[in-house]
Amino acid sequence: MSAVLPRTVDRLAAGRTDAARIAAAWRALALVEDPEIPALSIVDLGLIRFVNVKPNGYLEVGLSPTYVGCPATEVIRQSVRDALSQAALGDFDVTNVLSPAWSSDWITPEGRDKLHAYGIVPPERSVSNMRDVLRKNLPVVCPRCGSVETETVSEFGSTPCKALHRCRTCLEPFEYFKCI
DSSP states (O other), X not given: OBOOOOXXXXXXXXXXXXXHHHHHXXXXXXXXXXXXXXXXXXXXXXXXXXXXXXXXXXXXEEEOOSSTTOTTHHHHHHHHHHHHHHTTXXXXXXXXXXXXXXXXXXXXXXXXXXXXXXXXXXXXXXXSSHHHHHTTTOOOOOTTXXXXXEEEEESOOSSTTEEEEEETTTOOEEEEEOOO
């Protein structure tokens, strides 16, 4: 979908090189918070797969959902459109990128640090089967006290991509972002 901007904005965008538009787009997108985990940006989560300029001059942004059917996808897409419009970068398209499917490996090191600081245990590694996603019998370190004396309360936390755990040491609940 394209955003049509006023001619004055188009003239501002036209004065920028492609590299400057791409860099400005990345900066704008880095400010877009994930609606389910506001401590992270969509760039931190690795949801933005690419930003480039198409031959017709449109800026193209590749957006991957964490999983097909994620209820936050349309909110994120609109936030991307809003951020690019406010950055006055000219016409743009936001493209769905479903292949390869998003992986928790794409979360940036900064994003992993932010997850931990927010009280959500970041995923350790990607997995290839559902048994590993569910982490049966594998301890998750409590983000608050560092104990491995934890238990799974529910395989699904506030969102399907997180599991709910409880620390047996400090008794605090916490979420684990699943390896996908």
